[in-house]
Amino acid sequence: LNCPIFLSISMFEATVEQSDLWKRILEPIKEVVNEANFECSPGGIQLQAMDASHVSLVSLLLRPDGFRHFNCSRNFNIGINFTNMVKVLKCxxxxxxxxxxxxxxxxxxxxxxxxxxxEKVSEFSMRLMDIEGESLSIPEQSYSAMLSMPSSEFTKLCRDMATFGDSVTISVTKDFVKFSTKGDFGQGSTTVKPSLAADIKEIKTEVVKTEPGMTQDDKSMVVDKDKEESAADKAAIALVCHEDVTLNFALKNLVTFTKGSPLSERVTLRLAMNEPVQVEYKIDGFGYMRFYLAPKVDETNDS
Known part of the structure; x- marks a missing residue:
């Protein structure tokens, strides 16, 4: 007779230690899509949403262990307007x-x-959005090449390329990665070479899965833990290439993706011929934010 009523209520509740984490997560998301569902489950929070032009996609995974408190009694889709959520978190x-x-x-x-x-507690509520549509499913993909580098360097590289042109050609070999672009008034290129090859453990199976709680993606490129905190390691460029890859991408989208840089000191790019590039920022203790961008079609080959 005295059973507490809240036991019968289906609910979701998650606490982060610092609001700044949510702000760093939402800033890049809202640049890709303004509204989407947070897919909440006992396995964490997921989001997969495509931009209006259907050329880029953002994927987020936040595992329960990263939260100070996490409770989700069943699966929920919570429709969020990210611009409004950013406004709430500014409080x-x-x-x-x-x-x-x-x-x-x-x-x-x-x-x-x-x-x-x-000593101060504030409470805010935000109306949810009724967002229709089925959940996106990212297919399993084997990647031919992976590049890991400081996220700040990748941000500068993309912005430098955008000074000259609207698109960038990324060419990957086992020895280097070349970024090149050209525009009306000039052209530019940047070549990066691996600096920590001896400390990278290559995993043969380069399949990135999309199920909640997945760990395969965490094994694709691992830096020696004994050297993880060194300044040299943080500045290292790591490259794994099974097959040469050359693809062309819109710089506007890549520059948008670099807004994820505050989430992680490093960024990982995964590429395969004629497939979208994956740009990944690890979220320490939680999971990751990934962006996908379809390559531009070489119009010279169109008939």
Whole structure:
């Protein structure tokens, strides 16, 4: 007779230690898509959404272990307007913890913002979006080449290329990766070479799976843990190439992807001929944010 009523309520609740994490996650997402479903389950939070032009896609995985508190009684799709969520989170200081809460049957999600010493607590609610459409499924893909480099360097490289042209050609061999572009007033190129080949453990199976809680992707390129904190390691460029790859991509999209740089000190690019490039930023303790961009068609080969 005295059973607590909340046990019968289906709900989702997740707390991050610092609001800044959500801000760093949302900033790049909202540049690709303004509205999408957070797919919440006991296995964590996932998002897979395509941009309006259907050439780029963003994929997010946040595993339960990264949260200070995580509870999800069953699977929920929570429709989020990311511009509005960014506005809500601007009410939180960088060090404030944020609890995101949703109860089945409600048309809004609640954000509980607590200061570090819990001397100030604020509560905000945001209306949910009714987002139709089936969940996207990213097929398994074997990649011919992978490049890992400091995310700050990749950001600068993309912006430098965008100074000259609208697209960039990425050519990968076992010895180097060349980024090149040309425009109306000039052209430019940057070649990067691996600097830590001896400390990279190559995994033969380069298949990236998409199921919740997956770990195969974490094994594709591993830096020696004993050297993980060294300045040289953080600045290292690592390259694994099974087959030469040359592809052309829109720089506007790649520059947008670099907004994920605050999530990780390193970025990993995975490429295969005639397939979308995967640009991955690991989110320490949580999972990853991945972007996919379809290569541009070589119009000279069209008939």
């Amino acid at each position: 939180a200081n960088k060090e404030d913890s944020v609890t995101m809460r949703f109860e089945e049957g409600h048309d809004s999600v609640t954000f509980l913002v607590e200061s570090e010493g819990q």
